[in-house]
Amino acid sequence: MSAKWTLTVDLDLCVNCHNCVLATKDEHIGNDFPGYSAAQSGAGVDTIRIDKHQRGSGTQVELTYVPRMCSHCDDAPCLKADSTGALRKRADGIVLLDPEKAHAPELEALCPFGMIRRDAGTGAAHLWSFDAHLLDAGWEMPRAVQACPTSALQCAKLDNDALAQRVARDGLEGFPGMEAAKPRVYYKNMRRLTHALVAGTVLQETDGRPDCAAGITVALHEDGKERARTVTNGFGEFAFAEIPPQADRIELRLSTPDGAEKTVPLELSHPHPVEIRL
Ligand code: SF4
Ligand code: SF4
Structure with missing residues (x-):
């Protein structure tokens, strides 16, 4: 079994700085990467977004910032439902959306988790590409991971055995509701949500x-x-x-x-x- 890219998100460490969002926009706004992703407009699209979750009550509350992006699922519902041929999963686990087919109207609906989004300026659909164009050029991590000041985001290329060990060691979990899709984005300290x-x-x-x-x-x-x-x-x-x-x-x-x-x-x-x- 070949190794696949995996992202971990530590919910104890995300401080809502949005560096990951901005670095990804910096990489993709106005930049076309043929075979990987279409250029995004300034009006744009958030391929990474930071959700918020509050728990506790009264004056005793805890706010958790939850980075969300395409999870590059191993059993991806988007790929099963895709009749456009726009989506593909590479041997290294990364799911890409063909920029040549990104204007197909049905693309957003193919991801039941809302991770395929349309650029308000260009009309093209996007997902977070794991910055595959950079990894293929020798980068060790996507811009979002590089820009994260707290190491809340970390990535590694892991085969299934190594992933299982990492999951057990660090108490990692897929996002609630995504288990059947076998996501490659895992969350640490998920108790803050669950x-x-x-x-x-x-x-x-x-x-x-x-x-x-x-x-x-x-x-x-x-x-x-x-x-x-x-x-x-x-x-x-x-x-x-x-x-x-x-x-x-x-x-x-x-x-x-x-x-x-x-x-x-x-x-x-x-x-x-x-x-x-x-
Ligand atoms: S998160 Fe959505 S778009 Fe990404 S691989 Fe999974 S089903 Fe497809
Ligand atoms: S860069 Fe890191 S700490 Fe900042 S919002 Fe993104 S995941 Fe959270």
Whole structure:
């Protein structure tokens, strides 16, 4: 089995700087790469976009930036549905859209994940080409990876065994809903999208005023069983970052160093500003 290009996206590291988006535009706006991709217009098309995902509630929220692009799927639905002959997958895994056929009207609809997009200026369809024209010229990475200041984006050419080892080692996952297509873009720290965050602040009365309650034990119970526990920090804050989405009947059970206890029921399906007063 020959090695194929694979991109990994670490959701803990993306800071929404858009360098990857801009570097890709810089490479492709006004530049025609025959056999690889048509020139993009300034009005343009985002072949890489940064989505946003928020979890948590009230003042305790976490924002995750999610780079999205063509995943160069190994079992690509776009290729199966393509009657235009515009799409092809190379032996190195890269899916390309023939610039000579990029004006076929049905192309956008061929990707069920919305990763084939039409340039508002030229009318040509595009996908993120992995900058195959650069890799073929000896580059070790596409412009997007080169421009990423945090190494949130990394790429490698891996055969299936090496990919399986990397997936197991780093806890990589395909984007939710894309599993059957066998994407070659993998995400690290996907819990930021797939799991709930329960975080809050514990307050106690001091001299008649609310004050941060440090050192309070907070245990998270699901269906009556303890799933995790933590202790509030100096600001009275606590967080549980890996609550499965199907979790039901969540309770927070708080206990103070002097033995006082309090139980707070939560429903994950509803926003819940978690400010707990002892
Ligand atoms: S993400 Fe869409 S366009 Fe890219 S290979 Fe997969 S199905 Fe095709
Ligand atoms: S360059 Fe890297 S850190 Fe910046 S938006 Fe893109 S993936 Fe995120």
